[in-house]
Amino acid sequence: MNELDSVFSDDWGEDHRSGIVAVIGRPNVGKSTLINAILGQKIAITAAKPQTTRQKQLGILTRDEAQILFTDTPGVHAPVTRLGEYMVGVARGALRDADAIVWIVDASQAPKDEDRQIADLLGRLAAEIPIVLVLNKSDLIDRDRDRSRHLGLCNYQHALETSATEERGMDELVKCLIPLMPLGPRYYPADQASDANLRFMAAEMIREKIISLTSEEIPHSVAVEINRFRERPDITIVEATIYVERGSQKGIVIGKRGQMIKRVGVEARDDLQRLLNTKVHLETRVKVLKNWRSNEEFMRRVGYGAPRRKGR
DSSP states (O other): OGGGTTSOOOOOOTTOEEEEEEEEOSTTSSHHHHHHHHHTSOOSOOOSSSSOOOSOEEEEEEOSSEEEEEEEOOOOOOOOSHHHHHHHHHHHHHHHTOSEEEEEEETTSOOOHHHHHHHHHHHTTTTTSOEEEEEEOGGGSOTTSOOHHHHTSSOOSEEEEOBTTTTBSHHHHHHHHGGGSOBOOOSSOTTOOBSOOHHHHHHHHHHHHHHHHSOTHHHHTOEEEEEEEEEOSSEEEEEEEEEESSHHHHHHHHOGGGHHHHHHHHHHHHHHHHHHTSEEEEEEEEEEOTTGGGOHHHHHHTTSSOOOOTTO
């Protein structure tokens, strides 16, 4: 818990537990959806396309007896760009600070190469960190299908079936995790559900709409930068730049007669208004930045990487 020392503390009983749970899995197995379901609110963007999550984000669950900090991580995959390398590094790095690991697999599919890579990684940690295997998407499994194909991949303390989209198995998972957390105080106020700031949330909500509404090649090539975020008593003003890598992608994001970017703006604005509980004025523009996913300076600017050290 070193990275959270002195963040927040209040009166707590001697039996109170607090800890970090790293949620790991290959792309598109339902990590973000599961965390949202546990918290009962949306703090992480979701889409039915792989590699939606790019950065580590905490989902904070507070109960009378415990506070669990769920780390939503990018899906583990074979990277082909600097961005992909960064995402896999984030996922692996989250394991170092974890008090427990939730490994989510898609129970409706046979194990894939990425699952076996994660199993090898977790095999080196199982002696030090308890692992809970979550068989997600259990609602898609035929009752007669053999479920043992994932159970033999690694050593684990518990295995549970869940359906994040139907919010089934969430209470059982939380009850399983609480005893695995160390004794300690709360590190965040009870009413805080995420460590993400509002600028980050705004950028993610815009990116989520682009991912959901555009074709398969676009989601991986989009970055969103918030240029202005100004809160007034009656309205919040948000100005954002959407970056893509090719002119053809810019045309797709803008759409015929600007219809796609208009739809992205309307849906993102609606989500932001629900999040902020105020009116939102959202302006977006689209720019081309070739090969930005291998541009380390740009990636740092939009939050995908550590800041450059002074003197370098």
